[in-house]
Amino acid sequence: MRVDRFPSLSRVKPRVLQINVGKKCNQVCSHCHVSAGPDREEDLSQETAEEIVALAQRTSFSVADITGGAPEINKSFPYLLKELSSLCETVIVRCNLTAALSRKKSLGKLFQTYKPQIVASLPCYEEENVDEQRGEGVFQKSIDALLWLNELGYGTSLPLTLVYNPLKPVLPPDSASLEVAYKKILKERFGIVFNNLIAIANVPVGRYKEDLESSGLYENYVELLKNHFNEATLDGLMCRDQLNVDWQGYIYDCDFNNQIELFPGTKKIHVNDFNSQTWLDLPIAVNEHCFTCTAGCGSSCGGAIAD
Numbered sequence: 001m002r003v004d005r006f007p008s009l010s011r012v013k014p015r016v017l018q019i020n021v022g023k024k025c026n027q028v029c030s031h032c033h034v035s036a037g038p039d040r041e042e043d044l045s046q047e048t049a050e051e052i053v054a055l056a057q058r059t060s061f062s063v064a065d066i067t068g069g070a071p072e073i074n075k076s077f078p079y080l081l082k083e084l085s086s087l088c089e090t091v092i093v094r095c096n097l098t099a100a101l102s103r104k105k106s107l108g109k110l111f112q113t114y115k116p117q118i119v120a121s122l123p124c125y126e127e128e129n130v131d132e133q134r135g136e137g138v139f140q141k142s143i144d145a146l147l148w149l150n151e152l153g154y155g156t157s158l159p160l161t162l163v164y165n166p167l168k169p170v171l172p173p174d175s176a177s178l179e180v181a182y183k184k185i186l187k188e189r190f191g192i193v194f195n196n197l198i199a200i201a202n203v204p205v206g207r208y209k210e211d212l213e214s215s216g217l218y219e220n221y222v223e224l225l226k227n228h229f230n231e232a233t234l235d236g237l238m239c240r241d242q243l244n245v246d247w248q249g250y251i252y253d254c255d256f257n258n259q260i261e262l263f264p265g266t267k268k269i270h271v272n273d274f275n276s277q278t279w280l281d282l283p284i285a286v287n288e289h290c291f292t293c294t295a296g297c298g299s300s301c302g303g304a305i306a307d
Helices: 046-058 077-087 104-114 127-134 138-151 175-190 206-214 218-227 231-236 255-259 276-281 288-294
Strands: 016-020 063-067 090-095 117-121 160-164 196-199 242-245
Touching: 016 046, 016 255, 046 077, 063 077, 077 090, 077 104, 104 138, 117 138, 127 138, 138 160, 138 175, 160 175, 175 196, 206 218, 218 288, 231 288, 242 255, 255 288
Parallel strands: 016 063, 016 242, 063 090, 090 117, 117 160, 160 196
Antiparallel strands: none
């Protein structure tokens, strides 16, 4: 079903607090919607981390979702993990694997103490494909990191989810069949185990949009997304029950709106000024990139939305 204009969306009570700690990362991935990298200076401060925790103390969230950049290299990450673990039923850490590997001694203690769910990026089980998308040597470091996480109990007693991203401007395949292939190959080749795999379509903002534009593929990709619009995904979109907070403490509907500074309503809202009732009355900000989350089975930070 093709739709040219994205439909309006209504909010429900916020359930998820997603925190993007900034754009600092040890990798420069071609599909990155954050345009993150080692030279980026946008980085969550301790003061803003404390303001975010104060928001979580006065507003009930069931899930805290920590992302970046690479959240593990932010100095306030241990504080966020500790405080949010006592305030939310579930804490998710979105991990590029190599950043965690470089800090495995300190992170191992944190992960074993607070037991967050780990959602780790591994866009393919073939070395050549991963290194093409994420940088030379990333695949082997990712395998080493997964083996380390398995040693900590992730993939068995603790939840470990892997994330697949397409290497080309196409929609991801069915995640269930992909998960079977991942589990078989990673187990046979490396002895790696994990719990779930989610497939996430690449969102055309940030570095990924620039990459598409330079290749002359941006318009074609957007048309692909529009042509595969699935109305059944709308109720499950993450922007309906989520707050996304940037490294400065400003609130967005999702991490993709965050990266293009597409604010809800007519003005910036800081965590210090958040009012839950006022928030529910604000329209969700939508634009062309939102068709990514409604294409096919749908795609969000949690993977497919509809069958």
